[in-house]
Amino acid sequence: MKPRQNPPGNKNMIGAKVVALRKAKKIKQKDFLAKLQTVGLDISATSLSRLEGQYRLVQDYEIVAIAKALDISIEDLLGKRRND
Numbered sequence: 599m600k601p602r603q604n605p606p607g608n609k610n611m612i613g614a615k616v617v618a619l620r621k622a623k624k625i626k627q628k629d630f631l632a633k634l635q636t637v638g639l640d641i642s643a644t645s646l647s648r649l650e651g652q653y654r655l656v657q658d659y660e661i662v663a664i665a666k667a668l669d670i671s672i673e674d675l676l677g678k679r680r681n682d
Contacts (some may be wrong), residue, residue, distance in 0.1 A: 606652040608674055612661065619668050619675075620650075630667065639663035666670035 606614060610677075620630050627646060634641055640651075640661060648654040665675045 604613045604651070607654075608651050608652060610649065611653050612656060612664070613650045615675060615677065616664060616668070617650045619670065623668065627676070633667040634663055637666045638662045670682075 620627070625633070627643065627650075631641065631643060631646055634646075641660070646653065649656055649660075661672060662674060665672045668675070
């Protein structure tokens, strides 16, 4: 995929975190799409790109699937800890 040319949008707060976590785990976007499908989230490459760029809203069930695919808690994905 080509690098993003536009600045991030403001439709969600997890897009940048998803990109950072995915890259930290050295997961390519196409491999992440496959992982999302294995946890039950069928999402297109365009839709994932728009999510990561913060140009689309994220549904609650997508947050659950993304956290599961990244093997992290929902709280970590949202940037919150249980004792915050």
